[in-house]
Amino acid sequence: MSTIPSHLRYSAEHEWVDESSPVRIGLSAIAVDALGDVVYLDLPEAGSTVTAGEVCGEVESTKSVSELFAPVSGTVAEVNTAVVDEPGLVNSDPYGDGWLFTVEVTGEGELLTAEQYAQAQEEQA
């Protein structure tokens, strides 16, 4: 079973958000397992504005293309260039080196606790 770290919060679209400022955002291990090996990431640019619940990028795995939804609203502060160069980091370390970007938050979407997220996944399974 995929790990769901308890210190993070999660969107229904499987992004995780941490507690730092600006917040760091990534993809949950559940999402990563479902995607397979990630080969391309289209992330929002630093300085651009993202809106919670709206599409802000693309995640492409060997077999599929998925949209990336912003879990929070705000301005993108930093993009993880390492993961853009080496998208496999999303698979090998989704909660660490595989983070995607950071956002100066102006508003949050609906975010779940680890427990709520885990429960939501079980209900879907």
Next chain:
Amino acid sequence: MSVSTTSRHTALHDEHAALGASFTDFGGWDMPLKYGSELAEHRAVRGAAGLFDLSHMGEIRVTGPDTASFLNTALVGNLAAIAVGRAKYSLICTPEGGIIDDLISYRLSEDEYLVVPNAGNAPTVLAALQERAAGFDVTVADESADTSLVAVQGPSAQAVLQELVPAEQRQLVAELKYYSAAPATVAGIDVLLARTGYTGEDGFELYVPNDRAVPLWKALLESGQGHGLVPCGLACRDSLRLEAGMPLYGQELTRDLTPYEAGLGPIVSFKKEEDFVGRTALEARKAAGAERKLVGLRGEGRRAARGHYPISVDGEVVGEVTSGALSPTLGYPIAMAYVDLEHAEPGTEVQVDLRGKPVPFEVVALPFYRRGQ
């Protein structure tokens, strides 16, 4: 396509589950998609060896004094011309020349062939062969449900097998030519050992009765460990065959296409005397020439063109992608596509619509990857 709850299981299904495979429905079968990382599996086949369960493929045995002339009537190739022990890639077409399936036929003896259709097409091919057998002294027997097929593919495939055959068969394994098959004993199990594959690497396919499939699989996995062999799923099989420029039925080959669009014209034999199914239509298509053609596309960056993405030149749609991926071996996006003939020359610049963004690709010759390069 059936849903997974009704998908058929191969004799090796429990082995895959124990190895942690994730499964996918393919041709009505619940098949391993991957065991871990599909990219790692892909690289194992290119660099060492991979072990595949291909038991979803069909096996149809044709026997009887008329077998060679029957297959020459039912299929587009000249099956009668191959020697005993050799295999041939061929097509079965409709009377209109449309491709029903692509298949491999092994000549096991003068009057005995093993015909291997794709999983999803196996019932259709069986029915067509049975129908076309009228008037021939042949028996068409479907052995698909009783036969397992495992493949060992990769540069180390031969070394893996050599450890498992008796000493007196090692020369046979070493000398078995590409597209040949012979009976062999692997880990004490009698198999039909074929030097065929769908990965672009050297490799073997082993046909074995279902009740011997598990011990064969386990022996190959164990013997292969020292050679870097890993179990491989259909995800990497697809990326491997794409790099090797091999068509997949349902994507590059369909009933709406003849061998001439698919670049398979040379395997249609008009020299043979039999009035094979599709002959008249295919002669006409050959004479008229195909209006579109299967080509390779090469892109830049990392974004893959995928099946059904439109292809355009100067804003006008000129074709459609059939398969595409970021090539794990080459590192750039590759795709197969049908394009109008005037845009099919290698070097032609086209645009692929990647979800609303036109991205440049170049028409290139197939295959994308050749082993030993």
